[in-house]
Amino acid sequence: MVEDDPLSALPLTAFLTGESYHVVAVEDGQEAVEKFEQVQPQLVLMDINMPRMNGFEASRLIKQSLPPGKMVPVVFLTSEERDRELASCLECGGDDFVTKPFQPIVLKARIKAWLERARMANQITRDRELIERILQSMQESCRFEHSNLRLLTTPVERASGDCVMSCRRPDGGQNLLVGDFTGHGIAAALLGPMTEELFYNMSEAGRPLGEIITAINSKLYAKSPPLIFFAACGVGFSPDQRELQVWNAGMPEMLLYQDGQLTKRIHSTAPPIGIMSDLAVKLETLTVEQESRVAICSDGVIEACNADGKMFGQTRYEMLLEQLNRQGLDPSFIYQELSAFAQGQSFHDDVTWVEICCTPG
Incomplete structure (x- = not known):
């Protein structure tokens, strides 16, 4: 979870922990990129406006660091309502966005759906790599x-x-x-x-x-x-x-x-x-x-x-x-x-x- 505002971070952390998710919280985009390499999370919740590095640039770097075929969803949490800003959430490599203040039932459903989609995509990648290794050995x-x-x-x-x-x-x-x-x-x-x-x-x-x-x-x-x-x-x-x-x-x-x-x-x-x-x-x-x-x-x-x-x-x-x-x-x-x-x-x-x-x- 990437959020620089403690007033937003605390209730969000409490909600996610209550849903049995292990949460690693950071306060800006640069720290998010560094921590992503260490933790290798299954999903990233990303704020937009933060010191040192904004969420758009952090998402772009995170997506670029992924091995080919691996999926880790990035979901933006934003109070922005302008179409241009919301479109930028996707253009930088983000997968979805949820507007603040978030509705717990909506956020819960989005997280569950994206984790399942990532699980299926990563399983397909692993199956593909196995098939490729088998074909390579046959050749x-x-x-x-x-x-x-x-x-x-x-x-x-x-x-x-x-x-x-x-x-x-x-x-x-x-x-x-x-x-x-x-x-x-x-x-x-x-x-x-x-x-x-x-x-x-x-x-x-x-x-x-x-x-x-x-x-x-x-x-x-x-x-x-x-x-x-x-x-x-x-x-x-x-x-x-x-x-x-x-x-x-x-x-x-x-x-x-x-x-x-x-x-x-x-x-x-x-x-x-x-x-x-x-x-x-x-x-x-x-x-x-x-x-x-x-x-x-x-x-x-x-x-x-x-x-x-x-x-x-x-x-x-x-x-x-x-x-x-x-x-x-x-x-x-x-x-x-x-x-x-x-x-x-x-x-x-x-x-x-x-x-x-x-x-x-």
């Missing part, structure tokens, strides 16, 4: 072949809608599938484990990449909700790594580098997986005679925006890769450059970058 496959990969994955939320699957076939070849489900977070990540299970089972059984993609398409078309699809890039290596099969369906250009030079762009030639019941999968076969690298990124890289709404774009991305390879930098350099470009703006999509290297035997 971390021990079957993942990473020896010839460089990888960057930075999800917007704990569970990523981007998938990276890599598996050795029994013949010594390798299948790679990098994809981006519609959106991000839990909704996008739910279909990942099903897709990955099919990919690894078929790869370990020696099935070719085209057949695997066709099977995944059939499964997603049958199981996915409307408007959920899977943009993806596929790469398949022959056992001697002299033959390379590539396929792009709705992703940014794949880039093929040979001896450090960009020699080919692999454009999208098909709609994303899961949209059509019968997807024609036509892989392009390339012959490589020297060390080659294929770079794949999700649209979260290309479409990262700065404060002016300008996208990072393909040109900056290719210049970034040139610097990355020329200086032998770690893939985390990509995220550092994206963050610098964004100028403090949050990323709105998962960021994934993969580079796979093949050395002809």
Whole structure:
């Protein structure tokens, strides 16, 4: 409870204590912010006009200090009746207001309702975090072949809608599938484990990449909700790594580098997986005679925006890769450059970058 007037604080404290609430009373906004960090209350009753820091600023700072998804209601107690002042109670992050002198039955009902709403909201947050951890663990496959990969994955939320699957076939070849489900977070990540299970089972059984993609398409078309699809890039290596099969369906250009030079762009030639019941999968076969690298990124890289709404774009991305390879930098350099470009703006999509290297035997 934040109230600088003892004549108001004493009866309010008595009322709340009589309702079996544990009350921590402070006298101004600055003390409220400091005490909030120590006590972590379930609800805050906030006055407006106080010395050192008013209730509007204190509420703003309290709300900013909360972890993502956590709710602690702030209810203003005010004698103000002007619409502008009452609106400011909500604009600063407050959740409700009760006018003074308060009616005990009204205040009691408001407190009870907001405590229950906060309890439900915080339970949903905890459930969501648990689901995200489960999905994340399901996506971390021990079957993942990473020896010839460089990888960057930075999800917007704990569970990523981007998938990276890599598996050795029994013949010594390798299948790679990098994809981006519609959106991000839990909704996008739910279909990942099903897709990955099919990919690894078929790869370990020696099935070719085209057949695997066709099977995944059939499964997603049958199981996915409307408007959920899977943009993806596929790469398949022959056992001697002299033959390379590539396929792009709705992703940014794949880039093929040979001896450090960009020699080919692999454009999208098909709609994303899961949209059509019968997807024609036509892989392009390339012959490589020297060390080659294929770079794949999700649209979260290309479409990262700065404060002016300008996208990072393909040109900056290719210049970034040139610097990355020329200086032998770690893939985390990509995220550092994206963050610098964004100028403090949050990323709105998962960021994934993969580079796979093949050395002809």
